[in-house]
Amino acid sequence: MGTEEILTAAGVGSGDEVVVPSYATPGAAEAVRYVGAVPVFADIDPGTFCLDPAAAEAAVTSRTAAVVAVPLFGHPADLPALQRVAVRRGLLVVEHVEHGRPESPDPRRQANAACLDARLTGVLTPPVAPGVRHGYHSYVVRVPGNGRPDRDAFARALRSRGVGCRVPVQTPVHRMPAFRRELWLAETERAADVCLALPVDENMSRRELQRVVSACNALGGLLPAAA
Known part of the structure; x- marks a missing residue:
């Protein structure tokens, strides 16, 4: 399923916030807005260029329902660390991939x-x-x-x-x-x-x-x- 479908199936929608990276294409933010939620932008890890788990957690509020990670340039996002944030905060973690699935390394x-x-x-x-x-x-x-x-x-x-x-x-x-x-x-x-x-x-x-x-x-x- 795409990001929109995953968020919708989890009940994320109007009134919710979803943490996304800003250093990326707008696809993740567009998916969040598509389901009626508000994208909240967090900073990246300077090494991987992907969403920084600490920055993502700092962006969480009482309205946050999910975090959307984006693998960038072929480097995967730190999903294990983001999952730990999600467990602490009761959030959903979604990996947004522009073409539907991660590409295998060549x-x-x-x-x-x-x-x-x-x-x-x-x-x-x-x-x-x-x-x-x-x-x-x-x-x-x-x-x-x-x-x-x-x-x-x-x-x-x-x-x-x-x-x-x-x-x-x-x-x-x-x-x-x-x-x-x-x-x-x-x-x-x-x-x-x-x-x-x-x-x-x-x-x-x-x-x-x-x-x-x-x-x-x-x-x-x-x-x-x-x-």
């Missing part, structure tokens, strides 16, 4: 990611929680610096060297007009400013991977805003 993507992990310098490669298999649907790095201009200048320089890259989450959901909330989610804001998705497709050749490595390492991780 061994070639994992091999390509391992290659990048071993060779990249100047950017912070994606950490993986212990005991977790990262699917690397996106290979998301952090570009060191003091905010958006540094990451964006780095991305422009990569593209000029023939390396495709993209900002994985352009705007956190709590800053989108349809869901706008006046709140500060520190790790969410930081990720939105410094994260960049590098190519890691399963059909990439070793030469293409080396082009990514060479371009990133040549840039040194930080460029002036005017670059």
